[in-house]
Structures are given as C-alpha cells and as structure tokens.
Amino acid sequence: MNAFLLRRLAQAIPTLFGISLLSFMLMLATPGDPITTITFRPSNDPGAAQTLRRQLGLDQPPLVQYVYWLIGNDWTMIDVDGDGEGDVYGTRRGVLRGDFGQSIQLKRPVLEVIGERIPATLLLSVPSILLGYFVGIVIGMLAALNHQRLLDQATRVLSVVGNAIPSFWLGLMLILIFSVNLNLLPMSGMRDITQRNAGFNLLDSLPYMIMPVTVFALGIVSVVSRYTRVQILEALAQDYVRTARAKGLSDRMVWLIHVLRNALIPIVTLLGVSIGFLLSGAVIIEQVFSWPGLGRLVIEAVSQRDYPVIMGSVIISAVMYILGLMISDLLYGLVDPRIQL
C-alpha cells in the first residue's frame, strides 16, 4: 500500500511540473499588466509604478520569473531603484515552499485569499456530490430493477436531459420560478451570511443552498444513474449471479450479496474522481447564484489581471484533481480485494 502511494506520488510530479509550466506560460501570454490596473489614475507617479514592477519581479525575463515563482527569490538581491545593482534580498519563498505570492489587488497572501473561499465552495460541492450520488445510485438501481419498463425509459430520458441542460440556465430558471415568481427562496446573498456571522450556521444557510445544490446535484444524478444502471445490468448477466440463483438463493440475497457489491465497485471509483472536482466543479453555478466560492474568486481575479491568484487557484484545483484520481485508485483497491495495490 505504501509503495503504491509513493509510486503514485512520484508519477504526479511530472504532471504537476507540466501544470505549473503551462499555467505560467499562459499567464505570460495574457495581455494587460497588473501594474497598469493599479496605477490607472494619471495622478500617480510613473516612477512608483516602475519601482513596484521591479519589486514584484515583473521586469525580469520569463524564465527568471518562473524560477522565482517556483523556488522563491530570497536567495538573490533585487534591484529596486533600477541602477543595475541589487539592493535588498527578495522576500518570496516560492510555490514549492508553500508561498503562492501576494494577491496584487488584495495585497494579501494568495494562499490566504484562496483559503477563505474554499469553505464556501465545499459547502456547495460536498452536499451536491453526496446528494447526487445517493439519488443517482437509487434511481439507477430502480431503473435496472425495472429493466425495459417505464421507469427504465424514464431514467434514460432523465439522464440525457440532465446532461443536455445548461447548468447556468437551469439555475436562472429556478431563480425565475422560485425566487421571482413564487418568492420562496433567496436568489443569492450567501456572501452576506458568511460575512455577518463569523461562525457557520447551517439553518441560516440552508435556504441559500437549496437551488445551487439542486442544480449541481442534477448534473451528477444524470451521470451516476446511467452508470449505475449499466453496471447493475452487467453484473446481473454474470455467471456468478446465475450460479447464485441456481443454488436457490433468494432474489434479495442475490441482489445484496452478488449484484450490488460488484456493481458498486466502479461507482466508488467514480466517486473518487468526483472528489477531484470538489473545488472546480461549480464555477458557473457559483457565478449564477453569486456564491462566494473559489470559482467567483477566479472570475474576479481574471477581470483584475491578478496573476498570482489565478495561478494559485489553477494549481490548487489541479492538485485536488490529481489527489482525487489517487483516492479513486485507493478506493478501488479497498472495495475490490482482487486488486493488489
């Protein structure tokens, strides 16, 4: 098990390197410069902008910027006043040492800025994934039980429709129906709650969660129900099910012991993959419902050209995704004893 974990971690290193390189190159290609958005007013001193540029290392060639960003610049002198000589040591410690830099707009460490948005995103995605999987598995099971009958057909329709419906439009329609026309649920305002109470109060947040979680979960239900249905139908066709029936086992026992256990193995690994999407699965839904999560942070950062925040978010969500894949492999080994890790 440990050797397996180590091997998987080692495999992740080139991928992570590629991700950092790719997101850095994309960042460099971005038009617009964070300094210009800060020093937009003409009354500001252009010299100060130059100094700031040098302090942030934005005057360096791309490769140097990448190295500084990766391993920090506290081992080298920075030329702040532009006379060609180093003046002070750099202060950055680099991503590899847990320093994702400062947000240019918010002037706070990126990790801190991202960290305070993650709970809101998890508050949306964890219940959605749990609910989505639960409902999806139940519907998939019912469909398989009623194979080629009405419920089965209905499930297939639901899954195609659920896949084809754009989540942002579904969200808007729910807002239109339940907030505007029926006036039952708040259409947004989650941000107020997170700011007003320092602590988190489930009862207060629940009304705000209903619509976004429904939209998010529906997407998951349509995938999981279809998958569950196929898996169960495949398990039902296996020889061991016929054998179990032949030896006189009751239908219920066949289902519980043979069919479900085998059909759920791939679904558990699918769940592992979903864990990887915990941080990044809800960007558009967050936007529709003005949910104060990581997705909105990224969209805001994009419009403000806040490079460090964008790169930090991309890297962290990518790491989460890779972790999800690893967890998925581990789960596979746990639920299926035939797999040796």
Added chain:
Amino acid sequence: MNPHIQLCCGERFSELELLTHVDEVKHMTASVGSSGEAVSKSKVVRLEAAQSRSLWAEALLHIRRDRLTLLAIFMLVMLTLACVFLPPLIEQALGVSATRTNVADRYRPPGFGNYILGTDNLGRDQFTRLLYGGRVSLGVAYGASVMSITIGVVVGMLAGYYRGLIDDLVNWFITTLSSIPTIFLLILVSVIFSPTPEVLIILLGLLGWITTCRLVRGEVLGLKERDFVVAAHSLGAPTHRIMLQHILPNVISLVIVTLTIDAGSLILIESGLSFLGLGVRPPTPSWGNMLTDARTYLATGQHLIIWPGIMIFATVLCFFLVGDGLRDAFDPRKVRSAK
C-alpha cells in the same frame, strides 16, 4: 471467420482480407470431414458472409427504423438551415432588426407587433438575434468539433501505432492538460485571447481533442495486433497505407459518434464561457452571452431568459440523441440482435 471483424471492417474490407476470408471458408469446408454439425456450421457461416451487409448499410438500416434519432437529425438540419438563411429574410419581411437598438421598444413581450419573441433590453428583436446567435453557436460547435476530432484521430493513431517516445510524450501532455480542470483552463485561455468566434473555434479545437485521442489510441492499440493489419504489414504495405486503408476505416464509426456528442458538449461549453463573459463577446450575439445579463431581466423581461436557454437545451439534446442513436446503429452486437 468472425462476423464481428467483418462488420467492423465494413465496406473497406481490403482485397487481402477478402482473400484470407475466402481461404478460411475453403479451409473450413475442407476440414469438415465427417462431422455433420461442422458442415452445417460452415454453411451458415458462408450464408452469413454472402448476405451480410456492410457496416454502413447496417447502420443506415438501423437509423431508418429509429424515429427519435431521425427526428433529432431533422431538427438539427432545419435549425442549421434556419440560422443560415432565415435571419435576413425575416428582418426584411417583418421590418425588425437584430442590431438596431430602439429605446421605445425595450422589453416588449413575445408577440408584440412584429416581434415574434419580443425585444431585449436595447429594443432589438429577440427572434432574429437568436437565429444570428445560432449561427455563432452552431458554427463554433461544428468547427471546433471537426477540428478537435481531426487532431484527436491523427495524434491518437500516431501514438497508438508507433508507441515509444511519441506515445510517452502524448501521454504526458494529455495527463497534464487533463489534470487542469477544464473550466479553469478555458477561462485562462479565453482571457488571454479575448476570442472572436473564429479564434474560439481554434481554441476549443486545440483543447478538446484529448478524449478522442484516448479513444482512438486505445482502438489502434488493439487493431494493430489484428490479423489483417499484421498480414498487410508482412506483405510489405507501407505504413501510410496500413494507417489509411486498414486502421482508419475501423475507427471511423467511433469517430462519428464522438463527433456528434462533442458538438453537443461544445455548445454547452461555448455558451457557458459566453455566459461568464469570456467566450463570444457582445455585440455579436451567441446563445450564451444573451444570458450574461439575465439576472437584470428577472423583473422586466423573463422571455429574455427563457428562450436562449431553450435553444441551447434543444440543440444539445438533439446532438446527444443523434450521438446515442448512431452509437446503437454502429454497434455490431446490436445489429446482429436486430436481425
């Protein structure tokens, strides 16, 4: 003498394969000997070989019986034609405009005057705007899906056929690219390029080939070991001939299905990006960016929220239904059971 292989190869059955095929039948008939059962088996096999239709004929036959898929194809064709030809005609006939702003006629409900689906916040006719938006959304979907499929097939075939260094590099690239959540990647890229619809096609095409590539690579890995490829190889057929004549025809059905599903997903992706304000930018209408300001229409113009979404939903649904239908039609197992 495997009907499965035969169906997979379809019309493109090369001469060589036909030869080995006939040989096999002869061989079987010759080796039958005294066993009556074997004789009848070989007869059945020969009959099947004589009667079997090509993959394409089978698929066509299947589709013609599949009313839902036919309906979806019909809808898509009509929608595409409508988006391409109708808007200028309607503008002329009804005297409305998709671009001219008209403050007096803001937020008109559907059916008001000549406005079939009402007007938007600037007094532009929504119906023609939807059709113009369809040009963009469908154009991006068609263009980007064709482009990503082409890249995916070429890279997938090369990686699957040559293995080695190319395969490793492609794998590393795919793993890296697919480890960045798609939505973040798209946000990054569209911020950088502030895309026009044409650039958006290229970007989505360049980012979308991974799934196809994986599928094709997997198929090619299997096909490479199959007898007809090995035989062609040992007869000295050049690589490009093996790739184009023997391998490509066998992945083409997979490619067509993926293409259809891809086009649907691309409409969802494009409209999502445009909704976020990162895809197609106003004043060019697209179904997604018509919804960007939807929250401000909640009180005044609910028809402005409902219709663009219905267009997206209906189109994507049609693409997915066609994709599902084609998958069934190309599935050799399904074809046999339908006989």
